[in-house]
Amino acid sequence: MPAFLLPDLGEGLTEAEIVTWRVQVGDTVTVDQGIVEVETAKALVEVPVPFGGRVTELHGKPGDVLAVGEPLVTVETVTGFAEPGVVTPAAGAGDAGDTAQSGSVLIGYGTSPGRRRRRRRTPSPAVIPAPGAADAQPAPEPVAAPADPGPAAVDGRVAVASPVIRQLARDAGVDLTTLRGSGRGGLITRQDVDAVISARSAENSSGAEPVPAVPTVSGHAGGTRIPIRGARKAVADKLSRSRREIPEATVWVDADATELLAVRAALNGAGSGPRISILALLSRFTVLALSRYPELNARIEGDEIVLSPSVHLGFAAQTDRGLVVPVVREAQGLTLEQLAVAVAGHTLRAREGRLGPAELTGGTFTVNNYGVFGVDGSAAIINHPEVAILGIGRIIERPWVVGGAIVSRHLTQLTLAFDHRVCDGGTAGGFLRFIADCVESPAKALRHL
Amino acid sequence: MLPTETPLTLLDADGRAVPSAGLDMPADDVLVALHRHMVLARRFDTQAMALTKQGRLAVYPSARGQEASEIGAVLALRRADWLFPTYRDSMAVVCRGVDPVEVLTLLRGDWHCGYDPYVHRVAPQCTPLATNAPHAVGLAHAARLKGEDSVALVMLGDGATSEGDTHAALNFAAVWQAPVVFFVQNNGYAISVPLAKQTAAPSLAHKGIGYGIPGVLVDGNDAAAVYAAVRRAVTSAAAGGGPVLIEALTYRVEAHTNADDATRYRDTAEVDGWLARDPLARLRLHLAGRGLLDESAVAGLDAEAEAQAAALRERMNTDTAADPADLCRYVYAEQTQSLHWQQRELAWELAAAEEPR
C-alpha cells in the first residue's frame, strides 16, 4: 500500500503546511487527482496524488507542518497490483533545518542534502595525478606513483617524497643516490633521510672529531660534506676578496699590559657601573689612535683613498653561527663606558642572532680580540673594504725586563694588519706604537683624551 | 514580403470556416489528424505537469494553450524535413513521432537528449534561446548542397527573436536562400517579460523584411491556419523560394515552468481571457459542425489519450536509468587517455561507496 510522500514543491520549500484536505479516509481517488492544498513560502499549491485507489490514511490535519519526504497520504490501490510508490528524488527531511534546501527550482529538481557522507577510509589511489607509466591492472588496483622513481637514480636524480625532505638531505649532506627509499616505488621518505642523519650523529658522538667535521679530501663518496652556505659563505667570500685585493702587511709588538689590568680592576671596582672589558679599553685606544692616523680609518675607491670622518668600529665576535662583526657606529663620540656598554650589548645580540643590518655593516675599522682563543698572535685578514685590523692576543704572565731585572709581567701581543696601499710602515708602526703605549701606560693616554 | 495587418486565420472563434487569402483550408483528414494530435498533446502536457509535481521530472515547461501552433507546424512537415525544437516544444516532438519517454529524458534529468536525432529528424531540444536558428540554416543549406529535398523548421519564442543568433540566422538564410521556416510562437511572454518590452516592431513577422524574408502573421490558436501557413512555406522553400518567417500568435497559459509564479507578472483575468479562446475547442467545434467528429469519436480520443498517459506514468514511475559510467563517455569520438583515467577514478569511488562501513 503505497504512501505518497510530500514532494518538493515551490522554491524555498523544506516543508509545507497542510491547509485543506480535499479528500477523506475512505474516498476513492484517481490518478493525478488533487488531494490536498498545502501552503509553501510562496503560495497555495494543490498536490495531485500519483496513483489511484482508496484513501486509507491522511498523515496530518490542517495546520500541521510536514517536511519534504514525509508521508502525506496512504492509498490502497484498487487495481490489485501495487503501483510503484513515488519517492521524490530529493528527500532528505533530516537535514532540512540545517542546510536550507531550495525545493524545486525553475529549471531543476533543486538542492538536495548531501548524500552518504563518510565511507570506509581506504584512500583512492586514483586521486594521485595522472600517472606517466601505463597501468595494466584494472581498477581499483593501486596505480603507479606519479614520478615512477624506480630503485635507480635517473641521471643522478632520485625521487624524494617532497622538496622539504630533499632540502633536509642537502643541508645534512646526505647523498640521496646512496639511499634505498622505503616509499612506494622506491620513493625516499623523511624517515629514510632521518635514519641516515641519526646514524651519522651516533657515529660522530663516538668519535673525536668536533662538529662540524672538516671535510676530508677523499676521492670516493663517503667523506663528510659540509656545504658552505649562509653566513659562513658570506664571510668566506669577504675573506677571499680581502686576500685577493689587498696587498697586506703586518706589524706586531709585545706590550706590557700589567698597568692596563690594574686600571681595568680599578674601573670595575665595587659599585662602579657597567663593566669595562679589555676589548672596550682597546677600542677606546683605537679610536684615539685613528684620530692621529686617519689613513687607517679609510677605504679605497678606484684610485682614491677615502678617509672616513666617523669611526664605525667593528669588533669580531664568535657565535654559534660563526664569525660575526658587529659595528658600533660613531665610536669616536662615545666615552669608554659607553663603548663598553655598546660592545657588550652588540655581543649579546650577536649571540642571539638579533643584530640588524645597520649593526652588521658599514664598519671603518675592526678590532679583534683573539686572545680569547688562547693564542698570542694572528696575521688577521682585513675586513674588506676596510684597510686595517688590530688584534690583541692572550694576556699572560711572562718574563719581562724592568729596570734591568727579569720580572714577571702580564704581557700581550698587539698585531696590526694593514693595506700597504694607504700607508707605509711608518704610519702603521706609529699607530701600533701608540696603542701599545696606551696599553702599557693607560694614564698617559689621558693626555689625548 | 510584409505580413498582413491582421493575423491569417481559417477558423473563427466559433469554429466556422472563414476564407483567407493565400491560405488553403486543409483537407478533412488533416483537420481530423490535427484535432487528434492536439487532444493527445494536451493530455501529455497535463500528465507531464503532474509528473513534475510528483518529483518525476526536474522541470516541465508547459506549452498548454499552444497546441494549435505546436501540432499545426509539425504536421505540416514532411518525413524528410527537420524540426529544431526548444525545451518547451515537447508536444511537437512527441507529435513528430519521438517516444514520449525519450522526449522527457532531458527534463527528467537522465541525459541531455533522450533520442537519436536522425531517426525522426528532430534536433536535440535546445535550451539557450535562438542558438538553434543558425543550426537550422546550416543543415538546410547542406541539404541543398547535397541535392536533398529537405526543409528545416526552427521553433523560436518571442523572446528568442531578441537574441543576436536570430539576426544572424535570418540574414544567412536569406543570403543563401536556404530552405528554412522560422516558426516564431509568440506566446506573449519570455518568462515574465511581456512582448511590449521585447520589441517595438509592429509584429515579429515584420522583422523578416529587414533581411529580405517574407513575414507571415498567423493566428497561432487556429490549427488549420497554422498548418496551412507552414505547409505553404515548406512547399515554397522546398521549391527554392527561400526562407520564410512565420509568427504565430498564441498564449502561454501556464507559467514559464512548474516552479514559476506567473501571478507576479500577469493577471489571472488575462489568462482567463485566453483560456476562453481554447484552440482545441475551436477546432472541435468546426469538426463537429461539419460532422467530422461525434461524441463517440471524442470519447474514443479521450480514452486513447488516457491510455497513453497511463502508459507514460507507468514508464516514468520507475527509478532513474542514468548510469554514472556514462559521465566520461561520449565527450569525444574516442575516449581520451585522461578521460579513461577519470572514468576509473569514478569507478573506484562508486565501488568504495558500496563497501560496508
Added chain:
Amino acid sequence: MTAVAETGARSQVTPATVTMAAALNRALADALREDDSVLVFGEDVGTLGGVFRVTDGLAAEFGEARVFDTPLSEAGIAGTAIGMAMNGLRPVIEMQFDAFAYPAFEQITSHLAKMHNRTRGRVALPVVIRIPYGGGIGGVEHHCDSSEAYYAHTAGLRVVTPATPGDAYALLRQAIECPDPVIFLEPKRRYWSKEAAVLEPGGPGLDRAVVRRAGRDVTLIAYGGTLATALEAADAAAEDGRSVEVVDLRSLSPFDDETVTASVRRTGRAVVVHEASRFCGYGAEVAARLSEQCFHYLEAPVLRVTGFDIPYPPPHLEEFHLPGVDRILDAIDSLQWQETAAKAGA
C-alpha cells in the same frame, strides 16, 4: 529583518538569520538607495524580481527607470551597460545563468576588460555583472556551468565569488563601489543557505581571501559553492585526527597570495576544491602559484579536487560529478603522510 546601520558605520545590531539571496537583495537595495547612479537591469529582474528572487521588490521601490527588464539579449545587456558606464552610470547587470552569458562574452572580454587599459585610464567602467553559477541544484543542461576560469583568465576583470550570506552582501556592495569591472559569481546552490549575520559593507577587502577554519595539517582552498563542502570535509577529517585549515578565496582575480601562501607554508599541504572541470581549471592557477611560492615548504604535491573533464552532466548524474566530502577526504589521505613523517620519537 533588523535594521542595518548606515554605510561605513560599524553596526551595533545583533546578527539576524538571512539567506544569501536575501543578503544580495539587501545589498542591491542599499546600493540603489545610496547612489543614484546605480542601475539594475537584465532579463526578468524587474517585475518578476529575478528567477531566484534576488532582485525582488527593487523595481517597485526604485522605479522602472532604475530597475528594469530588457529584451532577451545578453550581448545587448552587456554592451549597453558598457555604454551607460561610459556616461557615468554604475550598471549592475544580471546574466540569468552562467552558460547564458556566452553571447555577452565578446563585450566582456573585448571591451569591459580592456577599456581602462586602452584609454590609459581615462575611461573607467564600474560595471558589475551578476551571474548565478555552479551546480548542485539538479538543473537541466546549461544551468549549472562554472565559467570562472574564462573570466579569471581575462586581464582587466575582477572576479569575485561569495560563499556566505554575509560575504554576499559585503562583496556586492564593494563590487558596486569598485571602479573596475567586476564579474560577480553567485553560487546558486547557496542562495538558500542561511547565516546569522550582520549585513555591512566593510570587512576584508574585495581582493582578500579569508581563513574560515584554522588548522595545522593541510590547507583546503575553496570558493563559492565548494566552501561549505570543504568545511564539511574538514569536520569529517577531524574525526580522523587531521587538523584541516580551510581558506575561502572570495576573490579569484586578483589572487590573495599573502593569505594563501601563509597558510600553505604553515601546513605544508594544499588541496584546491572547485566544481568546474580540472583541466585548465582555476585550480591549475592556484597549484602553479603554490608550487612557485611554497615549493620548499611542501610535503606533497598540490592536489585539485574537481569535477571531471566533461560537459556538465544531467541532474541524475550530477552528484557523481561534483566534488563531495568523500572525494576531498580521499585527496587529503593521499598527501604523503607516511612518506614525510619523521620517525617516531626522533
